[in-house]
Amino acid sequence: MKMNLASVIATFMMVFIVMTSAHSTEKRQYSGDGTYYNVGLGSCGKNHHNDHMVAALNAPQMKNSGNPNHNKLCDRRIRVTGPKGTVTVKVVDTCPGCEYGSVDLSPSSFKQIADLSDGRVKITWNWA
Numbered sequence: 001m002k003m004n005l006a007s008v009i010a011t012f013m014m015v016f017i018v019m020t021s022a023h024s025t026e027k028r029q030y031s032g033d034g035t036y037y038n039v040g041l042g043s044c045g046k047n048h049h050n051d052h053m054v055a056a057l058n059a060p061q062m063k064n065s066g067n068p069n070h071n072k073l074c075d076r077r078i079r080v081t082g083p084k085g086t087v088t089v090k091v092v093d094t095c096p097g098c099e100y101g102s103v104d105l106s107p108s109s110f111k112q113i114a115d116l117s118d119g120r121v122k123i124t125w126n127w128a
Helices: 006-025 105-114
Strands: 030-036 054-058 078-080 086-095 101-104 120-128
Touching: 030 105, 054 078, 078 101, 078 105, 086 101, 086 105, 101 105
Parallel strands: 030 101, 054 086
Antiparallel strands: 030 120, 054 101, 078 086, 078 120
């Protein structure tokens, strides 16, 4: 089977685009508000506690559809940086009131990046 030059170039470009877009999504840094909440049964279908290093990802990025227990983002880890430091947490829930880029953390996780008395702080995060 012969492939002309245009077909080879088109195939190469498709592979390159798929490879670089998948890679850049993982490395991208997001920003928004960091808050904390009382952890319990999350949208991923598991119970967690306030002393666990877990988080609820904002609804626009969580993109729940159908059964949220089967969301591919459940149990993924993110690295969140705030005014006091950085913490790695597991996504176990959805924050319906959070805007794109924002993360709702367990109290023990929030303490790693800010004081609880701050309540809401500016954060950046990326997939760990």
